[in-house]
């Protein structure tokens with residue numbers, strides 16, 4: 001069973017369609033990146049999964065059930081707009097959220113203490129939230145999302161405002177949840193996090209899905225880029241759609257070469273070897289997810 005499934009989901013605000021016929025599914029144990037620029041419709045989609053908003057059309061299934069309060073024991077959610085009760089202590093805050101999700105007081109307390117320890121906040125269990133630094137409060141908020149060991153963990157822009165150490169801690173927590181069998185869905189417009197974490201990703205722009213798949217599948221939408229050092233021009237070799245000289249002309253010259261999307265550098269190398277095309281460098285450049293994002297979203301904008 002999918003941990004999360006959307007089929008043809010539509011959400012309109014007046015005449016404006018914020019989410020347009022969106023379908024995707026996330027499996028247990030999978031880290032799923034929900035990517036898109038500002039206003040793409042990420043938060044609106046996640047709010048529908050959490051039953052904060054209702055779709056105008058389509059279907060949503062959360063762990064096999066319709067969105068609703070009944071799912072809260074199995075769900076973890078870190079909202080984009082953070083906020084905690086300022087006069088509550090760190091531990092009481094986590095326990096409170098654990099209780100809301102149906103945990104017993106002693107389970108919630110035990111898990112809360114373990115989380116504070118894991119996040120390096122064991123000495124701040126009795127400190128009220130208003131006396132914590134911003135980063136500490138964000139860690140407490142993260143603890144409230146995972147205290148019940150959710151089967152589906154939804155994180156809306158979880159990395160924003162975190163320093164690099166706490167970003168690393170959050171990445172560890174995401175991996176830990178997925179290894180424990182949870183499906184993790186996180187939205188972001190920062191591709192580096194997605195690059196390190198995602199098994200699969202979805203690219204959303206103006207409410208529409210532009211891409212869904214693995215990182216390798218995403219990269220395959222771009223032309224393949226190679227750096228060669230050759231005696232002759234690679235222009236005209238099979239699969240080469242562009243070749244630009246990089247260095248000085250001489251016996252050997254460096255070239256930046258592009259193959260059509262999906263082109264196989266191995267085929268080109270084999271051809272060069274078979275035809276005696278002299279090479280002394282042949283390197284494939286791996287595109288960043290950021291480049292993929294600009295390519296796919298930019299293509300749609302054009």
Ligand SMILES: Nc1ncnc2c1ncn2[C@@H]1O[C@H](COP(=O)(O)OP(=O)(O)OP(=O)(O)O)[C@@H](O)[C@H]1O
Nearest residue numbers: 013016018036037038039040041042043044045189
């Ligand atoms: N309650 C609302 N009423 C009217 N329009 C809304 C409402 N909520 C969201 N929108 C609009 O829907 C679009 C999608 O917003 P959403 O917050 O889902 O985007 P997002 O991808 O989360 O963006 P960001 O990364 O900037 O948070 C935006 O154009 C936004 O202005």
